[in-house]
Every structure is written in structure tokens, then in C-alpha cells.
Amino acid sequence: MKDPASPLRETDDDARKLARVILRSARHAANADLDPETGFPFASRVLVATDIDGAPAILVSKLSAHTRALARDPRASLLTGEPGKGDPLAFPRLTTQCLAEPVERSSAFYERIRTRFLARHTKAKLYIDFPDFLFFRLKPQQASLNGGFGRAYQFDGNDLIIQSAANEAIATEAEETVRDLVERHPDVAEALAIRLKAPESGPWRICGIDSSGFDMISSDLLLRYEFETLAVDTDHICSNMTKIAYSIP
Amino acid sequence: MKDPASPLRETDDDARKLARVILRSARHAANADLDPETGFPFASRVLVATDIDGAPAILVSKLSAHTRALARDPRASLLTGEPGKGDPLAFPRLTTQCLAEPVERSSAFYERIRTRFLARHTKAKLYIDFPDFLFFRLKPQQASLNGGFGRAYQFDGNDLIIQSAANEAIATEAEETVRDLVERHPDVAEALAIRLKAPESGPWRICGIDSSGFDMISSDLLLRYEFETLAVDTDHICSNMTKIAYSIP
Numbered sequence: 235m236k237d238p239a240s241p242l243r244e245t246d247d248d249a250r251k252l253a254r255v256i257l258r259s260a261r262h263a264a265n266a267d268l269d270p271e272t273g274f275p276f277a278s279r280v281l282v283a284t285d286i287d288g289a290p291a292i293l294v295s296k297l298s299a300h301t302r303a304l305a306r307d308p309r310a311s312l313l314t315g316e317p318g319k320g321d322p323l324a325f326p327r328l329t330t331q332c333l334a335e336p337v338e339r340s341s342a343f344y345e346r347i348r349t350r351f352l353a354r355h356t357k358a359k360l361y362i363d364f365p366d367f368l369f370f371r372l373k374p375q376q377a378s379l380n381g382g383f384g385r386a387y388q389f390d391g392n393d394l395i396i397q398s399a400a401n402e403a404i405a406t407e408a409e410e411t412v413r414d415l416v417e418r419h420p421d422v423a424e425a426l427a428i429r430l431k432a433p434e435s436g437p438w439r440i441c442g443i444d445s446s447g448f449d450m451i452s453s454d455l456l457l458r459y460e461f462e463t464l465a466v467d468t469d470h471i472c473s474n475m476t477k478i479a480y481s482i483p
Numbered sequence: 484m485k486d487p488a489s490p491l492r493e494t495d496d497d498a499r500k501l502a503r504v505i506l507r508s509a510r511h512a513a514n515a516d517l518d519p520e521t522g523f524p525f526a527s528r529v530l531v532a533t534d535i536d537g538a539p540a541i542l543v544s545k546l547s548a549h550t551r552a553l554a555r556d557p558r559a560s561l562l563t564g565e566p567g568k569g570d571p572l573a574f575p576r577l578t579t580q581c582l583a584e585p586v587e588r589s590s591a592f593y594e595r596i597r598t599r600f601l602a603r604h605t606k607a608k609l610y611i612d613f614p615d616f617l618f619f620r621l622k623p624q625q626a627s628l629n630g631g632f633g634r635a636y637q638f639d640g641n642d643l644i645i646q647s648a649a650n651e652a653i654a655t656e657a658e659e660t661v662r663d664l665v666e667r668h669p670d671v672a673e674a675l676a677i678r679l680k681a682p683e684s685g686p687w688r689i690c691g692i693d694s695s696g697f698d699m700i701s702s703d704l705l706l707r708y709e710f711e712t713l714a715v716d717t718d719h720i721c722s723n724m725t726k727i728a729y730s731i732p
Binding site: 241248261262264265266267268269273274275276277278279281295297298299309310311312313315317319320321322327329331375376378380453454467476 | 490494502510511513514515516517518521522523525526527528530536544546547548558559560561562564566569570572576578580606624625629637702703
């Protein structure tokens with residue numbers, strides 16, 4: 235039973251899905267850390283991608299306020315979900331409280347995060363390998379979705395993590411899988427965009443796949459699609475995607 | 484002398500002006516507080532206006548996470564400056580660390596803030612007077628401007644406050660002053676918009692004046708203009724505005 239005075243609603247699967255889509259379709263976010271000198275919260279803008287398990291990853295300069303703050307205290311929050319035209323509060327947004335882990339270049343998942351980040355932020359190739367840039371992986375602890383007036387939900391951090399034994403294998407095969415898919419179906423990204431009623435910007439490009447869905451990008455637009463159930467391997471992901479793209483509606 | 488390894492530049496008047504324009508032209512912001520239960524920073528979206536002295540003011544529900552957090556610890560930060568098309572990090576943004584003061588309805592500046600807020604956020608009239616909504620005035624303590632790669636500046640909170648003995652008098656006369664100005668020059672807002680190279684959206688409306696400049700709004704766009712020097716009274720503000728609108732370039 236919820237407190238009747240609480241504006242929180244019972245968290246259901248629709249709310250969980252909306253939260254995942256908001257987090258995974260964000261190109262940038264407001265990242266808030268704890269200022270090590272003053273103890274004030276410090277919010278600033280970061281580019282964001284997701285790791286293969288859906289955890290957000292940010293790329294920051296070692297000289298930035300973020301890095302100094304997160305090196306001292308790993309507690310961070312990420313605000314995702316950009317407003318469109320009209321009342322900014324009418325658009326859903328998600329606050330994810332996370333613990334930040336620096337991703338060393340020697341780390342097993344550095345290459346994976348770098349590849350996924352670059353697929354989404356191609357211009358970051360100009361500086362991603364500078365010695366003073368590093369990734370933080372942000373492990374969700376809890377999250378709050380504000381879906382508009384009177385529509386607030388809370389989540390456990392695990393609701394935003396893709397709990398799949400296939401994550402590692404999918405990460406290894408992802409680039410080749412997308413390349414093969416596009417070779418077999420050169421129009422697959424456009425067909426997906428049409429089926430998902432994406433804005434007519436184009437051309438669209440698939441910029442990430444995982445057990446839980448796929449990401450597509452077209453200049454400033456990032457589109458996230460979540461499958462109904464987790465895919466067990468890359469073949470399963472491809473068959474899901476071609477079904478969406480080419481099945482008779 | 485700055486630390487040569489620091490990415491900070493010497494703060495100059497251009498940087499101060501850019502910071503003021505970013506803060507005062509924000510319709511919404513990411514507001515980060517300290518979560519009283521977990522100590523995590525908590526960033527979420529708020530509508531923002533400015534008080535007559537340039538201090539930001541936010542309107543929030545008493546049931547919101549902000550209110551619970553700020554009632555316990557007044558330390559907050561506000562991220563303003565929205566990105567446009569292209570690389571989100573190429574657009575300047577400002578982080579203002581503030582101390583939040585609740586504005587009671589009995590407070591001397593409640594009406595002033597309410598009037599200025601409504602002029603900017605007309606749709607808020609639907610809920611602004613609900614008993615569970617309240618304003619916080621956010622007193623800037625320090626601020627960081629990120630003007631794009633390699634262009635970082637720091638400010639004292641007072642750099643963002645309008646230090647003018649005329650503030651109170653201007654606040655009292657502001658609504659009538661704008662009404663009279665528009666009566667005398669029905670096209671003044673459009674003339675200002677043209678002179679300030681505003682995007683051709685229109686129609687434009689003057690939604691705030693103060694010693695340091697004026698605000699204009701057109702649907703989702705908020706335009707802030709800063710005078711070269713502080714105006715001493717409302718006549719001075721009007722003469723500045725008509726000069727900008729109608730002088731031969």
C-alpha cells in the first residue's frame with residue numbers, strides 16, 4: 235500500500251519500459267556529482283552512452299569538475315529525457331542515482347564501452363583517445379520517473395540493468411552482426427524507422443544492439459526500441475529486428 | 484596566475500555577460516539537490532524564472548523530491564543553457580551553486596516572484612496558487628561556465644546578482660512600465676526582436692524588465708538582453724529599450 239498523500243504510483247511494466255527507453259535514448263544528460271570542496275551538488279552536461287547491460291557510461295575530461303568529484307565520492311545522478319515543444323514539465327524525464335566506476339583502459343570492458351560510445355557519438359573520435367579523457371560507468375542504484383503531472387514512479391537500479399547471461403557474447407559479436415544485417419537488408423534501418431514512426435529526418439543508422447533492444451541514430455535523434463522479451467543471442471536480435479522492419483503491420 | 488594545468492580561463496566581462504544571459508534566458512533547468520535519505524545528488528527538471536535581482540526562482544510541489552531535499556539542506560545547483568543542433572557539448576552552459584530559500588506567501592517578495600514567474604510561464608496559472616506549490620529563491624554562491632571545449636570560467640555568486648538600489652522600485656513599477664511602453668509603441672517587441680536577430684517565430688512579448696536588461700518571450704523561446712550599464716529607474720530602462728528598437732543601426 236502506498237501512502238495516500240504520496241504522488242507515487244505503483245511501478246508497472248509500462249513505467250519500467252518508459253524509464254529504460256528514456257535512459258537508453260539519451261545522447262546527453264545532466265550529471266550531478268558532489269562537489270568535493272563545498273559539498274554542494276554540481277550538475278553539468280555530459281555525453282552519454284550505455285554499456286551492453288544498459289548501464290549508462292559517460293566520457294569526461296580528467297580536468298573536469300566531474301572527475302574530481304567522482305574520484306572522491308562515486309554518488310552521482312543522471313537526468314535524462316529532453317523536453318520538446320510546449321511545457322517542459324509535460325515531457326517525461328528520469329533521474330537515475332548511480333555509483334560511478336572509472337573505466338581504466340586496461341579494463342576488460344573498456345573497448346566495449348569505447349566502441350558503443352563511438353557508434354553513438356562519432357565526433358568523439360577526435361578526443362576519445364586523449365590521455366586525459368576517461369569513462370565512468372554509472373551503476374544504477376535507484377531511479378525516479380516523472381511522467382508528467384501526477385505520474386511519478388520509483389525503480390530499483392536493477393530495473394534499468396539488462397540481466398542476461400548473453401550480454402558478453404552479444405557485445406563481442408555486435409559490430410559484425412549489424413554489418414551482416416545491413417549487408418543482407420541495406421534498407422533495414424529506414425524500414426525500422428518507418429515502422430517505429432520515427433521523425434522523417436534520415437538517413438538512419440543502427441548504432442547499438444543488446445539483449446533488450448536496439449538503438450538507431452539520425453543526426454541529433456536517437457531512437458531506442460525495447461523488445462517484448464530479452465533476446466538470447468545475436469541471431470535472435472536480428473530476427474526480432476527484421477520482423478519489426480518487414481512484417482505486414 | 485592560474486595553474487597552467489587548469490582548463491580555467493581568467494574571468495572577464497564577456498564571460499560574465501554570457502553567464503548572466505544563459506541564466507536569465509532559461510525557461511527550465513536541471514536542479515540538483517541532496518537526497519536527504521541517501522546523500523546522493525538528485526537532478527531533476529524545474530521551471531525557472533528570475534527575481535528582480537537576477538537570482539533564479541523555481542516553483543515546485545511540496546510533495547516533490549526537491550522540496551524534501553531543500554527543506555533539509557539548502558545546497559542546490561542549477562544547470563542552464565540548452566544545447567541546439569549538433570554536438571551538445573559545443574553549446575555553452577552554466578552551473579550555478581545556490582542556497583535555496585523557501586518563499587512563503589507572507590513574504591515581502593512572494594508577489595514579485597509570482598508576477599515575474601507568471602509573465603514567463605503563463606500556463607503555471609493553472610496551479611501556481613495551489614496550497615501545495617511553493618517557490619524557492621536560489622541565491623547564487625558560485626558558478627561555472629563551460630563555454631565549449633577549453634573555455635571554462637568561474638564566478639562569484641555576486642557576479643550573477645544585480646547590485647542595484649533601484650531593484651525594489653523597478654519591481655513595483657515594472658508591469659505598468661511595460662504596459663505603457665507597449666501602448667506608446669505597439670510594435671516595440673517585434674522591433675526589438677528584429678534588432679536582436681531573434682529567430683523569426685513571433686509574436687514576441689516583453690515578459691520582464693530589471694536594472695540589468697529585459698526578457699522577451701515567443702512560445703518556447705526566451706530572449707534575454709543585457710544593457711551595457713545598469714539602468715537607474717524604469718524611465719531609463721524604457722529609453723534603453725526604445726533606443727535599441729528604433730535607432731538607426
